[in-house]
Amino acid sequence: LNPYNFQMEECGLNLANCRAKGGAAGFKVAVLGAAGGIGQPLAMLMKMNPLVSVLHLYDVVNTPGVTADISHMDTGAVVRGFLGQQQLEDALTGMDLVIIPAGVPRKPGMTRDDLFNINAGIVKTLCEGIAKCCPQAIVNIISNPVNSTVPIAAEVFKKAGTFDPKRVLGVTMLDVVRANTFVAEVLGLDPREVDVPVVGGHAGVTILPILSQVKPPCSFTQKEIDYLTDRIQNGGTEVVEAKAGSGSATLSMAYAAVKFADACLRGLRGDANVVQCAYVASAVTELPFFATKVRLGRAGVEEIYALGPLNGYERAGLEKAKKELAASIQKGVSFIKK
Numbered sequence: 048l049n050p051y052n053f054q055m056e057e058c059g060l061n062l063a064n065c066r067a068k069g070g071a072a073g074f075k076v077a078v079l080g081a082a083g084g085i086g087q088p089l090a091m092l093m094k095m096n097p098l099v100s101v102l103h104l105y106d107v108v109n110t111p112g113v114t115a116d117i118s119h120m121d122t123g124a125v126v127r128g129f130l131g132q133q134q135l136e137d138a139l140t141g142m143d144l145v146i147i148p149a150g151v152p153r154k155p156g157m158t159r160d161d162l163f164n165i166n167a168g169i170v171k172t173l174c175e176g177i178a179k180c181c182p183q184a185i186v187n188i189i190s191n192p193v194n195s196t197v198p199i200a201a202e203v204f205k206k207a208g209t210f211d212p213k214r215v216l217g218v219t220m221l222d223v224v225r226a227n228t229f230v231a232e233v234l235g236l237d238p239r240e241v242d243v244p245v246v247g248g249h250a251g252v253t254i255l256p257i258l259s260q261v262k263p264p265c266s267f268t269q270k271e272i273d274y275l276t277d278r279i280q281n282g283g284t285e286v287v288e289a290k291a292g293s294g295s296a297t298l299s300m301a302y303a304a305v306k307f308a309d310a311c312l313r314g315l316r317g318d319a320n321v322v323q324c325a326y327v328a329s330a331v332t333e334l335p336f337f338a339t340k341v342r343l344g345r346a347g348v349e350e351i352y353a354l355g356p357l358n359g360y361e362r363a364g365l366e367k368a369k370k371e372l373a374a375s376i377q378k379g380v381s382f383i384k385k
């Protein structure tokens with residue numbers, strides 16, 4: 048089932064021995080949902096990441112092809128493919144980081160919550176595998192609705208007795224990537240110089256760009272604030288509509304996921320001051336989960352930053368966000384508890 052391993056063995060080569068000589072130090076990373084719209088470019092970009100020594104690609108379809116293809120890239124990571132539920136445990140065993148983009152994406156007219164019925168079950172199954180095979184791994188959850196799938200993952204891990212709030216992270220990086228891009232456009236700056244904190248969650252009004260804290264320091268007119276807030280909150284829908292039925296953001300998401308995974312790996316390596324926004328178990332608000340800037344380290348989330356000073360517009364947005372988030376969190380928790 049793994050054409051890469053299969054071909055090596057056919058030639059009389061033992062993959063494990065061959066690769067042991069290379070001896071690349073690095074982390075073991077699994078992508079679950081690796082044959083999908085996000086999964087494929089994400090897997091390709093992770094294969095290019097020098098911090099990755101082993102890359103496991105798991106999906107319920109098409110992993111042999113994706114694995115054969117990506118394994119020909121002349122970068123350090125060893126790529127192995129895993130197909131179907133019966134290979135999930137092998138895919139997960141020994142992993143340091145597990146990235147989950149498995150599940151169905153939105154079509155025009157759908158909210159992220161409309162995906163709940165299908166994706167909740169997928170995330171549950173995958174997290175049960177993680178609890179069993181790599182309970183120490185950092186988990187990056189991309190599958191929507193992130194506002195609910197992260198609480199689902201936490202409940203699965205609690206049930207299994209493996210929950211570590213520092214290791215379960217909802218990926219909201221695409222909201223930050225979009226915010227940096229759109230704000231840079233308005234300010235006439237290079238997006239790489241712009242840092243916009245985006246807090247709350249990852250759906251509609253729960254996506255809260257904190258424009259008063261943009262770096263470099265700047266000011267916006269109310270018209271610009273309205274435009275930017277709306278565009279950042281609805282960036283996903285902009286892509287869903289442009290793709291007209293063929294899915295949601297995949298390429299920019301893969302880019303964002305790899306930017307985030309790289310930060311997690313740099314944290315694991317012990318780099319100082321690795322800070323990104325993520326949706327995590329948090330005491331920043333009265334809600335059990337909330338996205339803010341977090342500092343990533345060897346243990347995963349090592350510090351959660353407070354919201355900092357908000358203006359009246361942002362405080363009003365926060366109240367709206369919290370209401371919707373509370374319901375989404377509850378929905379995720381009850382899915383496992385019922």
Ligand code: NAI
Nearest residue numbers: 080082083084085106107148149150151152189190191221
């Ligand atoms: P896709 O349909 O192209 O790919 C999903 C992949 O998951 C498929 O290859 C499918 O076979 C696989 N899959 C389904 N059930 C599985 C299971 N039980 N185990 C392993 N793999 C399984 O979808 P796409 O566009 O890649 O999106 C994936 C998810 O990411 C969606 O839920 C989407 O809403 C979400 N997303 C999240 C974003 C974020 O910012 N967090 C942004 C964009 C999308």
